[in-house]
Amino acid sequence: MTKQLKVLVIEAHPDEAEMYxxxxxxxxADRGAAVKFMSLTNGDAGHHEMSREALKRRRAREAFKAADLLSVLDYEILDNHDGELFSDLPLRKAVLRAICRWRADIVITFHDECEGHFDNRVAARVVREAVDFCTNDNVVDLVPALTQAPICLRMTDYGAIPTHKHDIVVDVTDSIERKLRACAAHATQFLEFSPYERGFLNEAPKEGDWASERPFVLKHWPEFMYAVDGMKPALQAKYGRTAEFAESFDLAGYGRAVSIEDVNALLAV
Known part of the structure; x- marks a missing residue:
């Protein structure tokens, strides 16, 4: 029997795993992998009008709607305040416990040494620190250690674009509609808060108007939807062609030591 591939995407805020x-x-998920998203904050600062308590509840509802659209099996959201994430022992143990409980073969997170959102950098740092202990049976209780460290990949955000390496590039043309719908499901971010902060709230469609949401998301977040020039050599080498839509991952220098070819063969997408 072939072992089911287990993938854990660890982000700082609900909506980031979907976008990146x-x-x-x-x-x-289509090929049978068990995929989980984990947010280390509840996202309760990400709005220009809503209170923290109301916002965290709404963002949780958005996250689970997005997970269903992507066939993601679980979406764990830690109850830490948005904008206040710190790398401490309780957080590291929570991440370590999640990696071991999910029996993760692959962990995807952010870059930890670059510019950008403080929470994102902290999330990545905590993952790197937790992975160092994931084969040690004496660190977290009641969850057996892994027999080998997971493969660790880094996704890009705004701060990581200048240093991100396009090691593993995936043509997501066949899943772009679900990705776009999952992003739009996070209406607080894609249709409200980010448009407000970036000055195009007047262009934002009403939630649920998919015919308007789709082009709106593509217009304002193109660098995380389309295949950018830096991805094209890897796409050509992997698929024998380029693609309109793609996602890119940087093979981290921690976790299980593998080659780019090993990762592409394991993912098989």
């Missing part, structure tokens, strides 16, 4: 890895997550 949602297409790949959907493709992996």
């Amino acid at each position: 890895a949602g297409g790949t997550a959907a493709l992996l």
Whole structure:
């Protein structure tokens, strides 16, 4: 019997796994992988009008709707305040416990040493620190250690674009509609808060108007939807062609030591 591939995407805020890895997550789920998203904050600062308590509840509902669209099996959201994430022992143990409980073969997270959102950098740092202990049976209780460290991949965000390496590139053309719908499901972010902060709230469609949501998301977040020039050599080498839509992952320098070819063969997408 072939072992089911287990994938854990660890982000700082609900909606980031969808935007940066949602297409790949959907493709992996299609081929039978068990995919989980984990947010280390509840996202309760990400709005210009809503209170923290109301916002965290709404963002949780959005996250589970997005997970269903992508066939992601679980979406764990830690109850830490958005904008206040710190790398401490309780957080590291929570991440370590999640990696071991999910029996993760692959962990995807952010870059930890670059510019950008403080929470994102902290999330990545905590993952790197937790992975170092995932084969040690004496660190977290009641969850057996892994027999080998997971493969660790890094997804890009705004701060990581200048240093991100396009090691593993996935053509997500077949899942782009689900990815876009999953992003739009996070209406607080894609239709409200980010448009407000970036000055195009007047262009934002009403939630549920998919015919308007789709082009709106593509217009304002193109760098995380389309295949950018830096991805094209890897796409050509892998598929014998380029693609319109793609996602890119940087093979981290921690976790299980593998080659790019090993990762592409394991993902098989």
